[in-house]
Amino acid sequence: MEKYEFRTKQPLWVWIPIAFILIFAIIYVGMTKKYELGIIWLIYAIITFLAGHFTYTITPNYFIYNPGLGKTRKFPLANITEIERKMSKNEEIRSIIVRYSEDKIYHNFFEIKGHNVNVKAILDAIQDIILPF
DSSP states (O other), X not given: OOOEEEEOOOOHHHHHHHHHHHHHHHHHHXXXXXXXXXXXXXXXXXXXXXXXXXXXXXXXXXEEEXXXXXXXXXXXXXXXXXXXXXXXXXXXXXXXXXXXXXXXXXXXXXXXXXXXXXXXXXXXXXXXXXXXX
16 A cells, blocks of 8 residues: 655745745844844744644555644544535635544544645545545
């Protein structure tokens, strides 16, 4: 069986603030020679960059959702109870909602939005592993 891994692309809302922060930090440090504040701004830019990074991994047994700075969620594919598709007006998949059960809790879900990752490929990978025929 295969392992599928999908990484999100960094959207424009992540790149623009990082660019502004770094440009202004370089200008400020160059003018005032206060390196401490430049280092703080650099750390903030790195945190902003990491916050917009998600990884979805689908193995034959597990679905692993790893948000950039959040807690990694890992659950068996057999626990998926429903996959709901949200469609756009031109009949493309805009996002999918994966619902799963875990330890007597049946209301767990998360949404994979299609603005920065290929949700059709994720849906196909899940169906390829769950329904291999």
